[in-house]
Amino acid sequence: MQSVVGAENVIEMTPNKSNNYCCGGGGGFLQSGFTDARQGYGRLKYEQIIATGADYCIAGCHNCHAQIHDLAHHHGAAYNTVHIWTLICLSLGILGPNERSYLGDDLKDVNVFHPETAL
Secondary structure, three states: OHHHHOHHHOOOOOOOHHHOOOOOOOOOHHHOOOHHHHHHHOHHHHHHHHHHOOOEEEEOOHHHHHHHHHHHHHHOOOOEEEEHHHHHHHHHOOOOHHHOOOOOHHHHOOOOOOHHHOO
């Protein structure tokens, strides 16, 4: 991740790696319909994210991305949730205009090469 966004832009959560907290959205729970319970299970992850003070939370899993985004919305948090692949595509200049919905204002207008508009 640091090679995509730069080491100076990464704030590691504590604990992290194999000791990191679950977001509460995996194992089918995201689609279970038990929204209040799911958001309750995600409270620890939400607090962990808030403690970093980061503007973005980068997720590598679709369920984690959706859950972490929902937690921010539910609690009124200011951080953005973005998938690691979105950042990789942005850094390669191949992120399409319709793929920017989870980017904050600081990245939404980053100039990218889009083959359909380059002709």
